[in-house]
Amino acid sequence: MTESKVVDILAVFADIGPAADALDQLRAMGIHDECMNVISGVPVTEAMLGRPAQHTNVPRIALGGALLGFSAGAFLAFGVPYMYPYPIQVGRQAPISGPPSVIILFELTMLIMLLSTFLGVFLDSMFPNYRPMKYVTEVSDGKIAILIECPHVEEKKLTDALKKMGAESVEPAEAQHL
Amino acid sequence: MSDNKHKAEHSHEEHLREKHLMLDPLPRGRMNEMVMESMMEPPTWKFWAIIVVLAGIVAYGLVYTWAKVIAEGLYLAGINRPSYWGVFIVNTVFWIGISHAGTFISAILRVFKAEFRRPFTRAAELMTTFGLIQAGMSIFMHIGRVWLGLYWLMPYPNQRMMWPNLHSPLAWDVLAITTYVLGSTMYLFLPLIPDLAMARDRTTGWRKILYKTLALGFRGTEGEWAHLRNAMNIFAFAIIPVMFSVHTIVSWDFAAATRPGWSSTIFGPYFVVGALHSGMGAVIIVLAIIRSTMKHMKYFIRPEHFDAIGKLMLIISMAWAYFFFNDYIVQWYGGDKWTQILLHYHEAGPYGWMWFAMLIVNVAVPWAVLWNQKWRSNPLIVSIVGFLINIGMWFERFIIVPVTLTINRAPFTWQQYEPGAEMPMGIGTMAFFILLYMLSSKLIPLIPVWEVEEGQMAHEFKKFGRETVVSVSELE
Numbered sequence: 001m002t003e004s005k006v007v008d009i010l011a012v013f014a015d016i017g018p019a020a021d022a023l024d025q026l027r028a029m030g031i032h033d034e035c036m037n038v039i040s041g042v043p044v045t046e047a048m049l050g051r052p053a054q055h056t057n058v059p060r061i062a063l064g065g066a067l068l069g070f071s072a073g074a075f076l077a078f079g080v081p082y083m084y085p086y087p088i089q090v091g092r093q094a095p096i097s098g099p100p101s102v103i104i105l106f107e108l109t110m111l112i113m114l115l116s117t118f119l120g121v122f123l124d125s126m127f128p129n130y131r132p133m134k135y136v137t138e139v140s141d142g143k144i145a146i147l148i149e150c151p152h153v154e155e156k157k158l159t160d161a162l163k164k165m166g167a168e169s170v171e172p173a174e175a176q177h178l
Numbered sequence: 179m180s181d182n183k184h185k186a187e188h189s190h191e192e193h194l195r196e197k198h199l200m201l202d203p204l205p206r207g208r209m210n211e212m213v214m215e216s217m218m219e220p221p222t223w224k225f226w227a228i229i230v231v232l233a234g235i236v237a238y239g240l241v242y243t244w245a246k247v248i249a250e251g252l253y254l255a256g257i258n259r260p261s262y263w264g265v266f267i268v269n270t271v272f273w274i275g276i277s278h279a280g281t282f283i284s285a286i287l288r289v290f291k292a293e294f295r296r297p298f299t300r301a302a303e304l305m306t307t308f309g310l311i312q313a314g315m316s317i318f319m320h321i322g323r324v325w326l327g328l329y330w331l332m333p334y335p336n337q338r339m340m341w342p343n344l345h346s347p348l349a350w351d352v353l354a355i356t357t358y359v360l361g362s363t364m365y366l367f368l369p370l371i372p373d374l375a376m377a378r379d380r381t382t383g384w385r386k387i388l389y390k391t392l393a394l395g396f397r398g399t400e401g402e403w404a405h406l407r408n409a410m411n412i413f414a415f416a417i418i419p420v421m422f423s424v425h426t427i428v429s430w431d432f433a434a435a436t437r438p439g440w441s442s443t444i445f446g447p448y449f450v451v452g453a454l455h456s457g458m459g460a461v462i463i464v465l466a467i468i469r470s471t472m473k474h475m476k477y478f479i480r481p482e483h484f485d486a487i488g489k490l491m492l493i494i495s496m497a498w499a500y501f502f503f504n505d506y507i508v509q510w511y512g513g514d515k516w517t518q519i520l521l522h523y524h525e526a527g528p529y530g531w532m533w534f535a536m537l538i539v540n541v542a543v544p545w546a547v548l549w550n551q552k553w554r555s556n557p558l559i560v561s562i563v564g565f566l567i568n569i570g571m572w573f574e575r576f577i578i579v580p581v582t583l584t585i586n587r588a589p590f591t592w593q594q595y596e597p598g599a600e601m602p603m604g605i606g607t608m609a610f611f612i613l614l615y616m617l618s619s620k621l622i623p624l625i626p627v628w629e630v631e632e633g634q635m636a637h638e639f640k641k642f643g644r645e646t647v648v649s650v651s652e653l654e
Contacts (some may be wrong), residue, residue, distance in 0.1 A: 041206060041404040042374065042632045045653065054404035076344055092347055100345045103427065107353040110420050110482050111360065117412045118364040122394075124405040129395030137379040139398050140372075142206025142631065147399075178378060178390060178397070 005152040008134055008173035011162040012143050017145040018166040020049045025165055029158070031148060039135065039145040058120040065116020066109050073108030077101035132175035147173055187646055197326060197482055201648060202291055203585045203634035204477075204626070207615075212474035213373075213625045215381050219473050221620065223239055232274065232613040239606020240334050244319060247599050252322040256598040263582040265600030266320035268575045269607060271449075272456065274355070274428055279457025280306025281362060281421040284369075285414045286581060293650060294486040294635040297478040300626050301468060302461050305367040308614045309460075310359045312607040317355075319603055325332065347430040354420075354427040365413045368406060371396045373623040388621070416537050425453045432578065438516040439524075439582040444530045444557035448501035455498045455540065456571035458491045459564035464615070465562035481555035488554030493562070495544035502540075522583040528594060534574040539570035 013019040019038065026036060029117075033052050037046065046053050081095040119125065139145050146167075150158050155172070162170045204212075211440045221229075247254050248269055268401055287295035295474040318324045375396040378389035429449035432440040442448075462484065469479040509517050524533045535635040543566050553559045580595035597604075632653060640649035 038400050039398050040403070041376070041398055042628050042635065043407050044400075046400065046404075046634070048653075051400065054400050056404045056408050058399070058405050058408040059412065062409075097345060099352070103350045103423075104344055104353065106419075106423065107350070107357050110356040110416060110423075111353070112422075114361040114364060114413065114416055117409050117416075118368070121368065121405045121409045125394075125396075125402045127394035127396070128391075130390070131395075133395065133397060136399045140206075140376040140379045141210060162516075172329060178375075178393070178395060 007152050007155050009148045009150060009158060009170060010134060010136060010173035011146045011148065011164070011170045012138055012166040013135055013167055014143060016044055016048055016052030016144060019146060021128075022146060022162060022165040022167065023049055023051065025161070026146075028146065029161065031150065031158075035112070035149040037147040039139050039141050039147060041140045044144065057124050058117060059163055061123065062113050062117040062119030066113035068116070068136075069109040070105060071074060072112060073105035075107065077104040077177075091095075102156075130178050134173040134175050135178060136169075143168070190352065191646055194639075197480070197548060198637075198648070199297060199340035199478060199482070199630065200281040200633045200637040201481055201639070203631075206631050207418055209585045209625075209627050209630065210376050210380060212477060213623050213627050213642070214377065214471040216475060216625075217377075217620060217623060218381075218385075220250045224279070225616070229613065229616060232609045232616070234624075235609035236606050239572065239602040239604075240315070240610055241606075243599050243602045243606065247319070247322070248324060254504070256596045256600060257580075258453075258595065260586050260588075260593065261583040261595035263320070263583060264580045264595060265576070265597045265604050268572065268579050269600075269604045270313050270316040270320070271428055271575045271579070272572050273316060273607065273611075274425060275356075275449075275453035275456040276460045276568075276577075277306040277309035277362065277457065278421055278450070278453035279426060279461045280309075281365075281417050282454055282457060283461065284365065285417045285421070288410075288414045289418070290325075291652070292486075293633050293637070294483055294620075296629045297625050297630065298461070298465055298483060300366070300622070301464055301624050303616060304615065304624070305457075305464060306362045306461060306623065307359075307366050308611050308618075310355070310362065311614070312611050314355065314359065315607060316604075318559070318602075319403050319578065336427065347427060347434045351431060356426045357420055358424045359412070361417050365410075365417055368410055369626055369629065370622065371406065372398065372628045373626055376627060377623055385488075396610050397453075422450055424560070426450045437582070438514065438520045438585060439509070439578070439588070442505050444501060444505050444508070448498075448505055451494060451497045451501050452571055452574060455491075455494045456568050458487060458494055459567035459571070461566035462487050462491070462557075463561045465567075466557040466564075467621070469557055472624070478630065481557070483558050484553060484560045485555040488548050488563075491560075492554075495541060495548070499541045502537075505626050516585065516587050520582060524577055524581065526575050527581070527584075529577065532581075533577055536573040536577065537568045539566040539576065543567075590653065 009024065013022065023036065023038070027033065036051075038049055038051065078096050079099065082148070104152050134147055146162075148158065148162075159170045191450050206306075211301070227417075255264060255266070257266075280302040283295055284299040288299070318327055321327050326654045371393060374389050374393040375398065377395045378386060381389055426446035426449065429445035432443035433442050437443065465483065466481050506521070510521055524530065544563055547559060547563050580597075584592055584595060586592070636651045636653045638649055638651070639646050
């Protein structure tokens, strides 16, 4: 029962190089990529760390927002003129005229696309999240942390190995209020 | 001999390091400390004295005078027939113009990977957001009966079952400015999240609560960075056409009318370039003030940045002169009687001095000063140029709005415009802008530390033959 328990280890590295090497070695030790997460204070790309590409829904959500915005714009541009009980003549323009409709469509499309992109970050990152989390504040000072999920029985072996790989500190990760 | 060579190379590298922030890295922890210290340094009595003076101006201009205008009516303003648009609209255009610099710097320069942008993107983005607040307020001032503002702006049927006329440039304005305000505020916030998390990790008490709340639980995991990076890329590309559309649509408020002086096909790009002209001028003033008044800012904001923005200002000044002349020559050549009278009124009327001053400070001064790298790199000189450009650009808008409105095709209505309550209210918006900026400098990390670190990681010295050159890697 105890042997199947899973624990998290947080190893802190001074730089990207040793962290990337450690990730390679951890993989060689049989730790799957899904069981590791890298925490950094700068956007370190997956390619730099040799990690699989991160899945993000932000572009899809943005595209959905753009379509929604276009529809809202179409309603304002093409629907509203027919909502009056009588036609309203503006200058010599037809009730639905092309050039002004382009402007309405553009602005609404962009507005809702930008809002959706912003919300996409919240949805994908599960923001806001004020629950206790596994984290070390050294990350914002430029260190790279690797959060590893491993069976309890391998904790000691992995801790020793990570220290040999150049980790500045290796601690059992405990969730804390940030 | 070899020793001498080595020394020369070393001093060349040292020189480059001193000059360029990207080549002069400090440990991230130290940079965090510097930014936090600059923000949390206890304000001096001078700071509070300025805050009190600004708050007084805001209280008089924005609260008292505006309340009086609301209570007594727009007759307190100088608008008349035919100059039914006055300084309120001038200020709206001016503030929207100022707001363009933030997007230009943080989006266009980001897209083109201009590395010098890194330390001051946030300072410029803040200007965008605060500038748009003043622009929005100026529109509401112009409405007069402000409580009816939303009633007119929102698509709710009124008693006559009429919706806003979406064929009108004024309705486009509402959409464009709303899009720009929301877009630029979100674009300010997204890259701020990692710095708020950094501030959260380094503070206690009420600041900790504030930064913890605003950082949203950001830790810097791979997933969080990936979502953020994607979103910032989308924003950087999408906000550029929005920025162009906003000032173009503002220009159509004028150009779509068949009035002498307004009906111009070139007004869209002319307004956009004008917006960038005043916006860049304002950025340089803000950077010079931040650099000279905030602790450690001389490390982050260096003469190289003034030099780079100075170059942009020079190019934009040339572009502005080109568009101005293009607009002028076509109207002048057209020979329309009323346009001829208007153009003469611009130059020789009671506000003719503004017309000449505009050309001197928008064109002659930048061209005379900014060609020189030494002057361009001097924060004081270049910020004086920026200040003059802003005065010139305000004059330009004043000439386009109330001065142009004075001359129409019905001479019996001609009447000179003299601003009234607009002036204290306009000065109030300026004071409010500075007040917001000063207060935010104590709450928001003005330097995007993670972006600076990312840039420093990408720069290195490389030897090409016998010469040491700077090499930049593409990390994204």
